[in-house]
Amino acid sequence: MSDDSQTGTFLLDDEEIPFTRGQTVIQAARAAGKYIPHLCWHPDFKAHGSCKLCTIKANGRLGAACTLEAQDGMAVENRTPELDDKRRTLLQLLFVEGNHFCPSCEKSGNCVLQATAYDLGMMTPHFDMFYPDRPVDASHPDMLLDFNRCILCELCVQASRDVDGKNVFALSGRGIQSHLIVNAESRRLADTDFSATDRAASICPVGVILKKRVGFAIPIGERTYDAAPISQVDIAKENT
Amino acid sequence: MTFELETAAQADKLRRVAIDPISRVEGHGKVTLLLDEDNKVHQVRLHIVEFRGFERFIQGRPYWEVPVMVQRLCGICPVSHHIAASKALDVVVGARQLTPAAEKIRRLMHYGQILQSHALHFYYLSTPDLLFGFDSEVARRNIVGIAAAYPDIARQGISLRKFGQEVIRVTAGKRIHGTSSVPGGVNKSLTRDERNFLLKDVDQMIAWSHEAVRIIKQLHQSNPALYDHFGAFRSNFMSIVAPDGAMDLYHGALRASDADGRILFDQVDYQDYEQLITEEVKPWTYMKFPFLQQLGPEHGWYKVGPLARVQNCDRIPTPLAEAERKEFVAYGQGKPLHATLAYHWARMIEMLFAAETIKELLHDDDLQGTDLMRTGERRKEGIGVIEAPRGTLFHHYRVGDNDLVTMANLIVSTTNNNQAMNTAVREVAKKYLSGHEITEGLLNHIEVAIRAFDPCLSCATHALGQMPLEVTLEDCTGQLIDKVTRDTHGICHA
Structure with missing residues (x-):
């Protein structure tokens, strides 16, 4: 019997979830049709546990479901009022740190941040808005960067580096000064080899990396999260 | 260009009556009337008080x-x-x-x-x-x-x-x-x-x-x-x-x-x-x-x-x-x-x-x-x-x-x-209000004239940066402490 075939089960909100050796809690839960809220984790990329939205309580201790390996007999709390309350606070912090104006954002209805906020019942930003000054980069002929909406998930950094082999994006600064930058001396996207066909061009979960001149092409009712909440859509994607 | 009843002479000697806010219209606006001691109307203005951008x-x-x-x-x-x-x-x-x-x-x-x-x-x-x-x-x-x-x-x-x-x-x-x-x-x-x-x-x-x-x-x-x-x-x-x-x-x-x-x-x-x-x-x-x-x-x-x-x-x-x-x-x-x-x-x-x-x-x-x-x-x-x-x-x-x-x-x-709305309210003020004791019903006549145009006052104040602006600082009794005015050319005056 190889290591890969070793299996076990753990409890997720009192439901038994099977897993194979090496699977993280979020991978096993998703395969079993259970949604754990997340922003920076993507099934195609290595987890780096930065957004903390997937925080669960495993055997009484807080941990990131995207980095914590499932273990046999583990008891995991996921959708508890206490954890969802913390997740809502994390979302509120993200909303006030950037400039997220959903009413005129072309990503609305397809945005993971917006959909997760709806799913977790976030009604207000709660905290004072930062209103940061983040000019857009429209220098590229086919793509637009609207840094106002960045949540620092680094998926574009990973996609450009690991799939496209281009290293177009990086994070710069520390703490509250952390921000997404373009890897060019001019800091302009037009001065990189970025292309609209890159994996990084379609990975952004929010409305930062956008194809030009096609905004609002999808009518209301047909957008990703119009018909069902992200907790259902995310699981449906796993099973298709 | 100033029209009849737009700007009164010696406004500080007149009594001010304000309809604020104008009701049953979209957005926020007010009408101010300046009246003398005989309730004769000397100035009528429709002001749009929203500020958008x-x-x-x-x-x-x-x-x-x-x-x-x-x-x-x-x-x-x-x-x-x-x-x-x-x-x-x-x-x-x-x-x-x-x-x-x-x-x-x-x-x-x-x-x-x-x-x-x-x-x-x-x-x-x-x-x-x-x-x-x-x-x-x-x-x-x-x-x-x-x-x-x-x-x-x-x-x-x-x-x-x-x-x-x-x-x-x-x-x-x-x-x-x-x-x-x-x-x-x-x-x-x-x-x-x-x-x-x-x-x-x-x-x-x-x-x-x-x-x-x-x-x-x-x-x-x-x-x-x-x-x-x-x-x-x-x-x-x-x-x-x-x-x-x-x-x-x-x-x-x-x-x-x-x-x-x-x-x-x-x-x-x-x-x-x-x-x-x-x-x-x-x-x-x-x-x-x-x-x-x-x-x-x-x-x-x-x-x-x-x-x-x-x-x-x-x-x-x-x-x-x-x-x-x-x-x-x-x-x-x-x-x-x-x-x-x-x-x-x-x-x-x-x-x-x-x-x-x-x-x-x-x-x-x-x-x-x-x-x-x-x-x-x-x-x-x-x-x-x-x-x-x-x-x-x-x-x-x-x-x-x-x-x-x-x-x-x-x-x-x-x-x-x-200008048409301002003219309408001045016509109404002249005919119905001037010289009369001001009542709520008479003031509503002014609002009726404005409502007829179905104004959208929030839509109408969409500009930023070109408008004259006056900021006043008052103490708790309403006494003016300081005032800064930006004129129509964008120049500020303390």
């Missing part, structure tokens, strides 16, 4: 975002801004001629907007004055009072508005702030189910709209001394009309006529509007004063909206509304009607036109078309004009090579009517 914060945004962003100017007629911006950006993307499906879907959306907005204004905002009387019991003077006293009329109004909102929903995606109109076309067509859903009620809507015309016509005929003269004043008219001079609220060319109905200019492409219209800034309001350049600020101001449109066109292309237009014109005995309250009559004729047009469009199979988008040679600048429920609406944008907006200018319907 759309023209500025659109700058630097991608052009395709604009039709969705600018409609947030308003929750009452967002479709007008949505479509006017789209029309301006159609020009930018080289798609001035849309596909038949796209144009008809936008038309349907727009006439749904006209229907719901006119119904909202007439039934919810105006019938309390018109059916109960201007100085009737204030607690009853609202839509709840109408529902109690005239339940059938209230039900018709609510149903008409709801139907208009449903037309918007199936065409734009949502009842308020949809997203379907995009530069170059639309993002959705109508399914047969959606079309049939609307068709089942449209005949009833036409019948109720016709009934609304009858109600307002009867009010005119029952009290011509009031309806023909209340707040009446002569002015020019402006609107867009179809190439054959017919009423078309979605598209056309500019036509203006003088107070006697003589054409001042006709079939002018609105891409050239800057050669026709100039906006004047005054230090006491955030709303600008547009005027026709050829006549100057003293004589060049004009009325827009239903009263202008019904009289500026040569005909209305639907049968019931055209018959009503003819009767309206005949009432004027060869002269244009300038009665402020005639706005209501004209507005209901337009509501009937909208209901008939919606039916006509719903029977057009192009609504189910799949060819929805056009593109062409890119341009750096575009202007879109539409006849919004409240009047002619201009959107003007410049777009850089990087697709970001570099300039936006909006002249909204209520701004076009600014």
